[in-house]
Amino acid sequence: MNDLPSPSGSVPILEIRGLRKSYGNVHAVRDVSLSIPRGGIYGFLGPNGAGKTTTLRSIMNIIVPDGGSILFDGQPLTRDRLDLIGYLPEERGLYRKMTCLDQLTFLAQLKSMPKAAAREQGVAWLERLDLHDWKDRKVDALSKGMQQKVQLASTFLFSPDLVILDEPFSGLDPLNVEALRDIIREENARGCTIIFSTHMLAEAEKLCDSICLIEGGEVVLNGRLETVRDHFPQNSIRAAFADGRAIPDDLAGITRCDWDEGAWRLTIEPGSDPQSILDALRAAGPVSLFSARRPSLDEIFLTAVRQRRASAKEVTS
Amino acid sequence: MKMMAIIRREYLERVKSKGFVISTVLIPFLMSLTIVIPMLSADKVDEHHDVAVVDPDGLWTPALELILDERYGGTVDLMPILLSGRPLAEGVEDLRDMVSKEIVDGGIVFDADFIETRRLRFYVKSVAAGLASETLRPAIDSMLRSARFSEAGIPDSLGTYLMTSSRWERLTVSEDGAATARDERAIMGMAFTLIMMLYMMVLMYGQQTLVGVIDEKTSRVVEVMLSSVPSWQLMMGKILGIGGAGLTQILIWTISLSIASTRGIDIAGISIDASVLSPLILVSFLMFFVLGFLLFSALYAGVGALCNSIQEAQPFATPLMMFIIIPMLMLTVVMKQPDAPFAVIMSLIPMFTPILMFMRVIMDTPPLWQIVLSWVLMALTIVVFARGAGKLFRVGILMHGAAPSWKTLIKVLKQPD
Numbered sequence: 166m167n168d169l170p171s172p173s174g175s176v177p178i179l180e181i182r183g184l185r186k187s188y189g190n191v192h193a194v195r196d197v198s199l200s201i202p203r204g205g206i207y208g209f210l211g212p213n214g215a216g217k218t219t220t221l222r223s224i225m226n227i228i229v230p231d232g233g234s235i236l237f238d239g240q241p242l243t244r245d246r247l248d249l250i251g252y253l254p255e256e257r258g259l260y261r262k263m264t265c266l267d268q269l270t271f272l273a274q275l276k277s278m279p280k281a282a283a284r285e286q287g288v289a290w291l292e293r294l295d296l297h298d299w300k301d302r303k304v305d306a307l308s309k310g311m312q313q314k315v316q317l318a319s320t321f322l323f324s325p326d327l328v329i330l331d332e333p334f335s336g337l338d339p340l341n342v343e344a345l346r347d348i349i350r351e352e353n354a355r356g357c358t359i360i361f362s363t364h365m366l367a368e369a370e371k372l373c374d375s376i377c378l379i380e381g382g383e384v385v386l387n388g389r390l391e392t393v394r395d396h397f398p399q400n401s402i403r404a405a406f407a408d409g410r411a412i413p414d415d416l417a418g419i420t421r422c423d424w425d426e427g428a429w430r431l432t433i434e435p436g437s438d439p440q441s442i443l444d445a446l447r448a449a450g451p452v453s454l455f456s457a458r459r460p461s462l463d464e465i466f467l468t469a470v471r472q473r474r475a476s477a478k479e480v481t482s
Numbered sequence: 483m484k485m486m487a488i489i490r491r492e493y494l495e496r497v498k499s500k501g502f503v504i505s506t507v508l509i510p511f512l513m514s515l516t517i518v519i520p521m522l523s524a525d526k527v528d529e530h531h532d533v534a535v536v537d538p539d540g541l542w543t544p545a546l547e548l549i550l551d552e553r554y555g556g557t558v559d560l561m562p563i564l565l566s567g568r569p570l571a572e573g574v575e576d577l578r579d580m581v582s583k584e585i586v587d588g589g590i591v592f593d594a595d596f597i598e599t600r601r602l603r604f605y606v607k608s609v610a611a612g613l614a615s616e617t618l619r620p621a622i623d624s625m626l627r628s629a630r631f632s633e634a635g636i637p638d639s640l641g642t643y644l645m646t647s648s649r650w651e652r653l654t655v656s657e658d659g660a661a662t663a664r665d666e667r668a669i670m671g672m673a674f675t676l677i678m679m680l681y682m683m684v685l686m687y688g689q690q691t692l693v694g695v696i697d698e699k700t701s702r703v704v705e706v707m708l709s710s711v712p713s714w715q716l717m718m719g720k721i722l723g724i725g726g727a728g729l730t731q732i733l734i735w736t737i738s739l740s741i742a743s744t745r746g747i748d749i750a751g752i753s754i755d756a757s758v759l760s761p762l763i764l765v766s767f768l769m770f771f772v773l774g775f776l777l778f779s780a781l782y783a784g785v786g787a788l789c790n791s792i793q794e795a796q797p798f799a800t801p802l803m804m805f806i807i808i809p810m811l812m813l814t815v816v817m818k819q820p821d822a823p824f825a826v827i828m829s830l831i832p833m834f835t836p837i838l839m840f841m842r843v844i845m846d847t848p849p850l851w852q853i854v855l856s857w858v859l860m861a862l863t864i865v866v867f868a869r870g871a872g873k874l875f876r877v878g879i880l881m882h883g884a885a886p887s888w889k890t891l892i893k894v895l896k897q898p899d
Contacts, residue, residue, distance in 0.1 A: 225709035228876065244712060252709040258702025262495055274487040275710035319706070 176239045178203040178327055178358045179224070184233035186219050193219040194230070195382040201360060201375070206353050208373035208390075209362040210466065216382040217362040218255055221331050225252050237327075248277045251325035255332045255362075257316050259304045265291060265315050266300040272319040283322070290318035294344075310341055317345065321352055328352065330361035334368055346372060366462040378466055385469045390462075397460045397468065402431045402439060404446060407453040416449075418442050428454055485715045485722075492694065492723025497730060505686075506731050510738075533618070534561045534580050534589040536573045542592050542625065549621045558617060561586060570594075581605045590618070597629050673844050677837055679732070680774050681806055687728035687775065688782040688802070692795055694720050695786030695875065704875075713872030717787070721779045721868055728775065766843045766853065773860040774836030778802070780867035781833075787875035809837040820845040830856055832863040870895055 179201040186194045194216040201207050211217050223230040226247060235242045237249070259268055266287050273283035291300050294314045304312060313336065320328055330349075334342050349372060353359050363369055369376060370390075377387040386393060404412070405428040412422050412429050418437030423430045433439065439457050446452050460468070496502055537543045543562045550558045561580075565573045577589040589605040596602065602622070624645075631641035695717070698704045707716055781802050789795035812834070816825040820842045829838035829848075835856045842848050873895055 222705070225705075227705055227708045247709065250709075252706065254702075254705035254709070256702045256705060258704070258706070260491070260495070260703055261701060262499070263491070271487060271491055272706065272710070275484050275707070277484070316706075 175203055177201055177236075178238060179242075179360070180236040180239075181220070181224070182234045182236070184220060184223060184230050184235070186223060186228065186230045192382050194223070197233070197379065197382070197384055199377055199384065199387060201358065203358055204353075204356065205358060205374045206349065206372050207358070207360045208369035208376040209360055209379065210364070210366055210369055210376055210462070211362075211379040211385075212364055215364075215379045217379060218331055219382075220379070221252075221329055221360075221362060224329065225250070245277075248323075249326045251276075251320040251323070251328040253316060253320040253328070253330045253333055255335070257313060259312060259316060259319075261305045262303060264301050264303055265296060265307070268304060268315065269319050269322055273323045276323040276325070278323045286322050286324075287318070290322055291315075294318055309336070310338065313337065313341070317348065321348070321357070324355075325357060327358045327360065330359065332363055333361055334363060334365060342368075366466060370462045376462070378469055380470050380473065383473075385473050386465075393465060394459060397465050400433050400435075400460055400464070400468075401458045402433060402442065403428045403454060403456045403458055404431060404452065405429060405454040406446075406449075407451040410450055412446075413449050416442070416445055418445075430458075484711045485719045488711065488716060488719025489723040489726065492720050493726045493730075496690070496724060496727035502727065502731070506734055510735055531558045531588070531617070532561055532586040533558060534563055534577045534586040536563050536565070536570070536577050536589070536591040538565065538570055538573075538592065538594040539596060541629075542596060545625050545629070546621060549625050550617075553621060554617060578605060581607055588618075590622075597626070597633065600626065670844070673841055677810065680771060680836055683728055683732065683771075683775050684778040684806065685803075687724060688778045689799070690728075691721060691724050691779040692782040692786040692799055693792060694724055695783050695871070696789060696792060696795060698875075699790060699878070708876065713876045714869040715872075717780075717783050717872040717875060718865070718868040721776060721783055721864070725772075725776050725779050729772065762847065762853075763843060766840055769857055770836040770840045773857060773864070776864050777832060777836075777860055777867070778805070780864050780871060781805070784867060784871040784874060787871045787878045789878070805833040806837070809834040812838060813841060816841055817845055821848065826852065830859060832856075832860045835860055 177200040179199075181197055181199040184194050184197040185192075197216070197220055209217055209221070219228070222228045223233075224235055224242070226242075226244065237246050240246075260271075263271065266284065269287035269290065270280060270283045273286065274280055278286075288297070288300065291297050294317070296311060296314060296318075299307060299311065304315065307315065317333075320330070333345060333349075337345060349359055349361070361369075361372075373390055375389050376393060378385040386396075388396075403425075412419075412431065416422075416431075418434050418441065419431050420434050421430075421432035423432075431442070433442070443452070443455055446455065535543050535546070543560055547560050550560070563573050563576050563580075574591055577591065580586045581589045584607060587606070591603040591605070593599045593601040604618070627645060628638070628641060631638070631644075636644070698707065698716075698720075711719075782799060785795050785798045785802070789798065809828070812828055816828065816838050819825060825838070825842060826848070828834055829842050830852070839848075839853065839856045843853060874891065877891075
């Protein structure tokens with residue numbers, strides 16, 4: 166496991182220690198410990214079935230974990246402090262027979278917001294999401310996209326300190342993905358810490374400043390995105406010759422060579438120096454493109470998972 | 483405060499629905515139909531009966547005719563079959579023929595020397611409703627008695643004097659020694675009204691609670707709800723909100739019925755006359771009804787918490803009706819000895835309380851502490867059930883497909899909220 170230092174300084178807004186949960190023989194979460202810094206956008210990443218939703222549901226006290234503890238702002242997360250956390254579950258749903266505004270008011274009241282204030286904020290959020298004309302319509306009458314917006318509004322409406330979004334992008338069209346990204350950024354700028362889980366790593370890369378990768382119910386890696394990246398060496402190079410010739414087969418320090426979107430992508434052998442590869446390429450012909458690529462989250466994730474699985478095999482054999 | 487918001491939401495959603503308005507109007511209408519239709523059809527039934535008579539002594543037909551006329555005013559006509567010297571068997575054959583061809587509704591064959599033997603044969607084609615037991619038998623019995631009186635030389639007036647039954651006035655003595663007359667029939671009527679109302683409301687609104695809880699899962703609101711309120715508050719809010727809607731409906735019916743009866747409109751013989759009931763009985767009625775209703779709602783909520791669809795819930799929901807049927811079966815035992823230990827214990831079991839304890843209150847008011855204890859036990863049970871339902875609900879939502887084992891369920895019920 167790649168343990169990376171979490172940012173020092175202030176008390177993390179959320180801390181999970183040794184969380185465990187199994188369903189029968191299935192260990193959904195094995196031993197998850199995390200520390201989520203205040204004020205950031207935190208990506209909770211992993212493939213389907215990695216244990217993301219189980220962890221998030223444990224935080225929200227929807228399920229009771231088998232073991233471990235959860236601290237909010239340095240103190241045990243009690244029921245009344247859940248009122249400071251907004252939650253958008255992966256399985257979304259609203260009361261269908263209620264009007265949009267009543268729905269928002271009701272859900273905010275359940276977070277201990279006074280009714281009048283809840284109504285006022287409800288109107289403001291419906292305006293912000295271009296749903297003002299729909300405020301007195303029943304949820305039933307709304308399109309699926311609109312319903313998702315109403316639910317999103319309910320998550321942020323009561324100005325929570327922390328918002329947890331479980332797969333918020335799933336089922337959204339590109340326009341709404343963009344709109345959601347804006348809201349996340351704006352609310353974060355307001356001072357709200359945001360945790361969101363996704364299996365779409367590219368989306369996380371655009372938004373997050375810290376991430377946690379989870380696989381098989383265990384944390385694979387965890388820390389600030391920059392630190393995580395620095396930890397993974399630049400492992401590939403994009404290169405091309407002006408005359409379009411192929412990369413020589415005998416190029417030293419290269420393990421793979423693929424044609425990818427109009428250029429060659431070279432995978433570097435661990436430990437070899439990109440500079441010497443550039444020298445070798447220039448000796449072979451006129452180089453028109455040479456850029457060392459930073460590893461994408463996808464690549465980091467795949468590498469980390471492979472390393473973890475390899476070491477797990479070593480232990481068992 | 484959060485629970486209030488849930489109660490309010492559940493209540494308003496139901497009271498504002500079209501279904502509520504329709505059922506509030508429609509149910510009294512349908513109920514009155516069930517009373518009115520038999521009354522209307524009863525009028526149309528041919529009340530007139532022809533009865534053939536073979537009377538070898540020739541003594542009985544005129545006397546019976548007289549009594550029947552006196553008592554039933556010509557609704558039964560006797561058709562004597564004259565033997566005119568023929569053997570009795572031929573007369574009986576004629577009579578059987580008339581019965582089988584439905585010329586008459588029945589036929590009586592008196593034994594010769596009926597006054598001594600008391601024997602007669604009654605022929606019918608189908609089991610004529612009430613004709614024999616309600617009309618002919620009492621008339622013939624009384625005729626036979628008079629005949630025996632006069633044979634013994636007892637005058638008619640003495641005969642009437644001897645054939646008598648006692649007349650009762652029931653008085654209930656209260657703690658302070660005052661005696662008041664009570665109308666048994668009105669009180670028993672009230673008891674059965676409560677039982678019927680409870681039964682009906684449990685059927686209607688218990689099911690609604692079940693559906694409401696399952697709906698929470700199918701509409702997928704459940705996760706948001708559970709992340710905001712403890713599950714037992716969600717359950718309690720649902721039970722009270724849906725229950726409140728049910729009670730509102732009953733209140734509307736009661737008020738309109740009492741307005742109708744004070745205006746002198748007698749709806750199919752039902753009128754609310756609370757004056758026959760003591761305040762204790764009235765208060766008990768309300769308490770047992772409200773608590774009983776909520777208790778059953780909580781039970782239904784528990785079933786709903788474990789199931790993902792109405793179809794899945796049905797086989798579990800039906801046996802809950804047993805909790806109403808069992809005390810109904812015990813009613814006769816409790817009515818005989820309302821203060822026997824069996825009755826006391828059974829009436830303190832919360833599920834049986836509404837029916838059995840109320841019956842005891844009506845029959846022979848038990849000590850106040852027992853009544854209050856039964857209320858407290860019911861209220862506690864409601865809270866315990868709502869908590870349990872809440873916990874089951876929390877597992878229920880995360881179960882997809884496979885039903886949980888008993889072991890899991892017990893483990894879940896032991897978890898903290």
